[in-house]
Amino acid sequence: MKNVGQQMTSGALSGLTSTIALQPFDLLKTRLQQGDSIYHGKFQPKQLAAHSVSVMKAAREVLDTSGMRGLWRGTAASLIRNVPGVALYMTGLTQLRSIMSSSRYFTVPVIPDHPSTTHSSVLPKLTNTGNLVAGATTRVGVGLLMNPLTLLKARFESNMYAYQTLSGAFASVVRSGPTELLRGLSAASLRDAPYAGIFVVFYEAMKRNAALITIPTSHTQSSLLHSGSAAAAGALATLATHPFDVVKTKLQVRTENQYHSFISTARTIWKYRGIRGYFDGTSLRLSRKVLSSAIGWAVYEFILMSVWTSQ
Template identity: 55%
Template structure:
């Protein structure tokens, strides 16, 4: 099996596992962010509980998984392309003295699968790959947000895509700019923190088994995800508003920012932050453990390692 195929398969499995397990977090986050107007006198925890109760009351427990198919259409190819593109770009950057880490590469077979880069290389590779994949799959991101929202009554995925396509590129690529402003720093910071935390953790507790390695990857990814999520969350709120609201005041980046500011002030930019933080921590832990675990499994079962030379 080729290197690219191994990364695509591992990334796809990662996207499938996290998408299925964590869909309720995405749905509730979207419902909390979709509103138009102020929310007075209610803490975010109570809003989460109230939103979840309303979904279950209206659609049953399975209603929390509404939009799962749309999520998988976005996440499976998205995560597969992200991990594969990230690996390819990191491999290219690792040939440059400016981006190559002087850190001695780990020789432990359970340690890592990624080339070693400087902090600049980690930031650049993560940001560029995430934004590129986000652009290609933005129509599915819009579809996902609208299926999670209760503002649309699409009867089928194909019908929804056709409806969006009739609106032209402006409809299919709605919310891409705030998505890019969210994803570029998120991905860059995530990769930089992930590699740094993983390196320090491996120094303190060297990986001795696949299970231990999975724990290190999960801890490193969860910690990096938490830091990057809180820094970039305001753009996630703006992105959701632009993708699900049809009012004129949500038709542009600055218009949406001004609208949220007037309606809610600073708290308005952190609607759903607890849900996104929980989702990102868990998806990072699950996703990177599955991804690196699958690659390590392929390597240790005698198949060619995609990054053995690194």
């Protein structure tokens, strides 16, 4: 697990594949979550309830105004965010787990030459606690580095900004001051730390148990195992952390005073949308995360296993 270049390449290809295939899910999720707690400039909860946006309505609006290409608006911003972001995350996670696996507090015994060890995965093996710590730490670190691009991605996907080019959008954000570059970071960290920790714990546990039940004997079978395990883990982690995703999106795309902090944004959602407001766009994010996890981790592990077995 010392070949950082191979891990970066695998992660980048994983991010590239999932981003292009699943951008419409991200765009529609952002449109739903940007929501309006303000109706014609004033808080009107009753009118708001009557004007709630559905997935189909949001999709029709995009298709009517921009055609099919409109569903891929913001793809360039997503690629700039996700390709290096996924590469850094997967590589950082693998490297950190390699380091932690040398500690007796986090390592787990591995049966030498067992078929499930050879074909199920070549990634470092840790205890559940180790996987939780590694996933959360790596995700928050990468999120901090990539937050300006995450902000840019969210605003490009929103229809509340008239950005025409990435350079113009980035210049606009920079002009707003350094604090704007970290806007939404608190909510993103509260979402990403538990999401990544939960995901890695369940992903590794599901891979391990599935490999013991049905031992994979080829890379194809291993990829199916990785894909199914990642999809299930992604679903669990997404449902557990979705409210923080809603708060993050509103922080990054809304400019009204009540959306200037994590606490005020959470209060605003509760006051005018209730508990349902924290789950806007759940179906889209769930679909996107399940599919991106299934695609991304299958691609990442397939490439690493192919390289490992050819050496």
